[in-house]
Amino acid sequence: MTAKVDLTGQRFGRWTVLEEDGRDERGRALWLCRCDCGTERAVKGWRLREGTNRSCGCLRREKNAARGRKMATHGMSQTRIYNIWKGMLQRTTDPKSASYQHYGGRGIKVCERWQNLDGFLADMGPTYADNLTIERIDVDGDYAPGNCRWATVAEQARNKRNTRLFEFRGQSLVIADWAKVLNMNAKTLTSRIYLYGWSVERALTEGVAPERLADL
Incomplete structure (x- = not known):
């Protein structure tokens, strides 16, 4: 036994x-x-x-x-939203990323919840659309719920750190928005300011219909 x-x-x-x-x-x-x-x-x-x-x-x-x-993750790996998530992580953590100096190099991080794809999809997936990009509301803040939203490329461009605002009659707008307000060509307005060195007032008023200026 x-x-x-x-x-x-x-x-x-x-x-x-x-x-x-x-x-x-x-x-x-x-x-x-x-x-x-x-x-x-x-x-x-x-x-x-x-x-x-x-x-x-x-x-x-x-x-x-x-x-x-x-x-x-594998099922999502060919989707645009997955690539947005992956790019967000790379530019905040990988010094070899071409964009790292503007994100991780400035101390911008991805919140712990969004380190996981599931958390990111739960928060941002419901409002996602293929024509939108992810935007931080506070451009010096982290990627996190409450500081991120989906925006068009034009909307996001207005929120970049290097977007210059031009003040005239109490309003501060970027060139693209001034062009819309005054019914001007944005390229013409850009040339007036940067190529010809016109003052903001002259660039925004010369040749502009008086009724447009009256509404300001």
């Missing part, structure tokens, strides 16, 4: 054996075990020794969750 092996104190996978806990229906030893997650359960000794029972089930759940996340 084979001598009984005392498994007390031994580890099998995530199980730590606490003490013997009776016999199974075939008279084989059961052992009370504690899983690393804190769950305690009686486990058959032969299953511990053969490696067919390595945890209370938490190990399998974690593997399934990881597999699900991998599949979800």
Whole structure:
């Protein structure tokens, strides 16, 4: 007859054996075990020794969750919103990124929740559209809920740090917006200011219909 092996104190996978806990229906030893997650359960000794029972089930759940996340990420990897998320991480964390100096190099970060694609999609996915780009409302703030929104390229351009505002009659607008207000060609207005060196007042008034100026 084979001598009984005392498994007390031994580890099998995530199980730590606490003490013997009776016999199974075939008279084989059961052992009370504690899983690393804190769950305690009686486990058959032969299953511990053969490696067919390595945890209370938490190990399998974690593997399934990881597999699900991998599949979800893989399924998104060809989409535009995934590339936006990936680019956001790269320019804030990778010094080799061409844009790093303007983001990570200035201390701009991606919040912890958005380090995970699921968190980013939960917050930003419902309002996403293919014609929009991600914009930080405070251009010196982080990528985080409350400081980000989807915007058109034109809207985002107005919020860039290097967008110059021109003040006239109490209003401060970028060239593109002044051109709309005054029904002018934006390229003409740009040339007047930057190429010909006109003053803001002259650039915004010369040749402009009086009724347009009257509304300012």
